[in-house]
Amino acid sequence: MTFPTPSPADWKALAEKGLKDRPIESLVHLDADDLAVRPLYGAATGVQPLFAPRPSDADGRAWDLRTLVEGDDPAAVNTALLADLEGGAASVVLRGTVLADSEPLSAALDGVALELAAVGLEAGLDGPEAANALAVAGKGSPRARLMFHMDPVSAFAETGEARRSMEEHLVLAANTAARHAGAYPEASFFLAGGRVVHEAGGSIGQELAFAAANAVALVKAAIDAGMTAEQALKGTVLGVAVDQAYFDSLAKVRALRLIWRSLSRAFGAETPAVIEARSSRRMLSARDPWPNLLRLTAAGFAGAVGGADAVVVDAFSRSNGRPDAFARRQARNTQLVLMEEAHIGRVDDPAAGSWFLDQRTRELAEAGWAEFQMIEAEGGIVEALRGHVIQPRVARARQSLEAALSNGAAQMVGVTKFVDADPRPAPVEPEASIVPEGGGDACVPLTPIRLAAPFEAKEAGR
Structure with a gap:
């Protein structure tokens, strides 16, 4: 039996009938990049198919289940790290003063086979020093899977401070990578992150552009x-955030792969993108942390289905401090359920063939590329930050997000809708605040936000 294929005109007639007094244009929405999200997509509307799969699986898995371990005490970090690896994680990223020297870092990595489990760093502008410490901990093993993850530009953008000029920080990171490249051929050296834009309230196009410009500088x-x-x-890994808006998040990951293809061709050495997707922190609530489990699951789904090579799902209690063992286990198990029970990684590019997602991917890639060209025209990412070119654009995108939550156009479960009058707290571990050290370079910072914070402050004042 063959079924008739309705035309856009057929759909429009039925839609107008259902809308009654509302115009058909009311179904079209503009996002923070001024891209139109339409109600109907199809071959008849000019959508071109798109295929943007991750290049290969991660040691037999669809993606690398990566966890974030934060701490200052080597023994405690070692306990948490081994628990994650024994509990199903394939790799870890370390953060905290444990990265300050090779001795505490080596103690934290005791019992970890670096040839099997990749270990990465999140050390901000201290990335080269932490990279040297990790290189010592690797003991010169050529098969050690080290991820130095140096990303000085993101650290500078977030804090607005740097001890040296950013040109010096980039040279230091590059020289560190060059020095260790021969000894560690399996290593990755740079994390060209765009997440700092997302966490400050930026749009998808702005985040993609920042990641691309960051990569070019590195x-x-x-x-x-x-x-x-x-x-x-x-040796460059691309970093983006994924949040509860899973369609947009997975399209973002796919769009970044398209942008990277053009970038690597421009350097004369086309290579497949390696993408690390981390769950958004701006979407997390603090007063009632438990609904974060829903948001984090959606974010993990988006990263995996979007084709990220590695996915980091944060702990649901992260907004209140460093997560405890229970929260870290929940974060890890969220990915395990998506991977081992939902089997969402069995298809190379699950979004391919969806008219909406293919069109959305292409439009986001074009928006990101246009923003990237604007940054490059200003002299590159560092000059664009110093010249206060990026920050006002991110501020406008943030304002549109905040306005949508304020006027009810967008909702947050547990924050603006279905608010628990007596929420249960989640235990966390104390975390010392870090004061950035400046004196060498400066810019207006892209300060991280939490969208729930204003509503939680009102609730606390009642």
Whole structure:
């Protein structure tokens, strides 16, 4: 039996009938990048198919289940790290003063086979020093899977402070990568992150552009330090945030893969993108942390279905401090359920063939590319930050997000809707605040926000 294929005109007639007094244009919405989200997509509306799969599986798994371990005491970090690896994680990212030297870092990595479990760093502007410590901990094993994750630009953008000029920080990161490239051929060196824009309230196009411009700055510095373009590109991991808006988040990951394809071709050494997707912190609630489990599950789904090579799902209690063992286990198990029970990684590119998602991916890639070209026209990412070019654009996107929550156009479960009058707290571990050290360079910071914070403050004042 063959079924008739309705035309857009057929759909429009039925839609107008259902809308009654509302115009058909009321179904079209503009996002923070001024992209129109339409009610109907199809071959008849000019959508072109798109295929943007992750290049390969992660040691037999669809993606790398990566966890974030934060701490200052080597023994406590070691306990948490081993618990994650024994509990199903494939790799970890470390954060905290444990990265300050090779001795505490080596103690934290006691019992970890670095040839099997990849270990990454989140050390901000201290990335080169932490990278040197990790290189010592790797004991020169050529098969050690080290992820130095140096990302000085994001650290500078978030704090607005740097001890040296950013040119010096980039040179230092690049020289560190070049020095360790020979000893650790399996290592990745840079994390070209765009998450700092997302966490400050920026749009998807702005986040993609920041990641792309960040990558260009790092790769250029690495080539100047003596690395080949292919080495620099293969040693660069792209970082983006994924949140509860899973359609947009997964389209963002796919769009970043398209942008990287163009970037690597421009350097004359086309390489597949390696993407690390981390769950958004701006979407987390603090007063009632438990609904965060829903948001984090949606974010993990988006990263996996979007084709991220590695996915980091944060702990649901992260807004109140460092997560305890229970919260870390929940974060890890969220991914395990998506991977081992829901089997969402069995298809290379599950979004391919969806008219809406293919069109959305292409439009986000084009929006990101346009923003990237604007940044490059200003002299690159560092000059655009110093010149206060990026920050006002992010501020406008943030204002549109906040306005949507204020006027009811958008909702947050447990924050603006279905608010628990007597929420249960979740235990956390204390976390010391870090004061950035400046004196060498400065810009207006892209300060992280939490969208729930204003509503929680009102609730606390009642």
